[in-house]
Amino acid sequence: MTAMQKLERVMPIGALAERTGVKVETIRYYEQVGLLPPPERSEGNQRRYGRRHAERLAFIKHARDLGFAVDNIRTLLRLSDTPGIACDEAHAISVAHLQEVRDKIARLRSLETELERIATTCSGGVAACDCAIIEALADHRQCSHAHH
Amino acid sequence: MTAMQKLERVMPIGALAERTGVKVETIRYYEQVGLLPPPERSEGNQRRYGRRHAERLAFIKHARDLGFAVDNIRTLLRLSDTPGIACDEAHAISVAHLQEVRDKIARLRSLETELERIATTCSGGVAACDCAIIEALADHRQCSHAHH
DNA sequence: TCTGAAGCTCCAGGAACTACAGCTTTGGAG
DNA sequence: CTCCAAAGCTGTAGTTCCTGGAGCTTCAGA
Structure with missing residues (x-):
């Protein structure tokens, strides 16, 4: 033993x-x-x-x-x-982190929408567009203002 | 003028x-x-x-x-x-980035689920739990294996 | 005993800024 | 015209969380 x-x-x-x-x-x-x-x-x-x-x-x-x-x-x-007293603080950290994650998801979703719009405006075809993607980036007014 | x-x-x-x-x-x-x-x-x-x-x-x-x-x-x-030829490459960059954003959202969502579970196991009350959050972190087997 | 894999320390880099220290320039008030 | 605070300058270091390399030493199996 x-x-x-x-x-x-x-x-x-x-x-x-x-x-x-x-x-x-x-x-x-x-x-x-x-x-x-x-x-x-x-x-x-x-x-x-x-x-x-x-x-x-x-x-x-x-x-x-x-x-x-x-x-x-x-x-x-x-x-x-340090077992025993741990709970409260651990809970606070987890909840705060969960909130961060949720915020991040929300922000990314609004980016997703915007990028979808921008990426599909010009389907990547030939020279015709000149170029919708670049114009969208150059001009914020086209945005749905989801992002800051 | x-x-x-x-x-x-x-x-x-x-x-x-x-x-x-x-x-x-x-x-x-x-x-x-x-x-x-x-x-x-x-x-x-x-x-x-x-x-x-x-x-x-x-x-x-x-x-x-x-x-x-x-x-x-x-x-x-x-x-x-360099106007004219821009389109293809710009489109590729945007689409790739959109994919990245979508992947990131997916990963965060699975984290969200896991964190929700962990954070609510112990409601942050008194000493009773000892502490569910910390145990969850210590023991991966409790996870629904959404994250790697 | 030998050898090649694995280990060691220390330091630089990367992504995209941010901040400081220690200086010089600007532009408006008096 | 003179003063002075605010704004600008350069250069360097710090942030977060690792990652990789150089140049060396140790380990373990044949």
């Missing part, structure tokens, strides 16, 4: 990268900016990661995939380290 | 900024990266812009507002300088 616990397999950075889908350089970057704690080193100064590091990195990756900013992830990690 | 043409009013960078809604620093940046041609200078070496510059900058701003990359704008500007 004591031996078992000692057996917690340890891995170099490349293995961690492969396992989590985070690039080697990015892992080192996360360490540098304080998202991932510095791991033990081998005699030859190479990083050696254990299961706790893998879990933490998975958390980070998941949050990044969801679009959380690194700074917010730092906070979420701190919260996850 | 000759006098009239000479009267084309000329303005310093601040006026151009105000008129177009592009910040002073950004205008200088656009010059530096070759989007906006270097204007005449006053005796004291200050930039003096005319109507052509204002128009070109409006074009750039409009395209940026629509999310076109600076590199594509460079191309669009070149096309707008």
Whole structure:
């Protein structure tokens, strides 16, 4: 049993990268900016990661995939380290981020409309148009003013 | 008439900024990266812009507002300088960009779903949850796998 | 023991600005 | 005409989140 616990397999950075889908350089970057704690080193100064590091990195990756900013992830990690009181703040961060995402979607949708209009004005045919797309860009008055 | 043409009013960078809604620093940046041609200078070496510059900058701003990359704008500007053959390439750029925007919307929508789920799991109440949000981030298996 | 892959540090770049420091020019008021 | 604050100038560094390279060292398997 004591031996078992000692057996917690340890891995170099490349293995961690492969396992989590985070690039080697990015892992080192996360360490540098304080998202991932510095791991033990081998005699030859190479990083050696254990299961706790893998879990933490998975958390980070998941949050990044969801679009959380690194700074917010730092906070979420701190919260996850201090169980109990975490909830409120984590909830606030998530809700704020959800709102950001929704705003971004709204903005992109209005761009989509505008681009659709511009891109289809001139179907990319021959010289005739001269060129509706470029004219649309040159003259904002043609817009439906969806974008600022 | 000759006098009239000479009267084309000329303005310093601040006026151009105000008129177009592009910040002073950004205008200088656009010059530096070759989007906006270097204007005449006053005796004291200050930039003096005319109507052509204002128009070109409006074009750039409009395209940026629509999310076109600076590199594509460079191309669009070149096309707008060589009338006639412009259409095909401009159309291609617009269509590609429209596709990018649509992809981005799709990705954000799947994030929105996931975040909604995560953010509402724990309503931010008291300590009871311990904390659903953080657990959701720690454990990807809870996801509906909409995101990679 | 040897060798090639993987690891190390440090630094530059990229996209599109933004901001500062430390100076000079401008243009209107007095 | 003189003053002075506001606006302009150049050059550099910072922002966010990585990514890639140079030039070196270590590791692990044959």
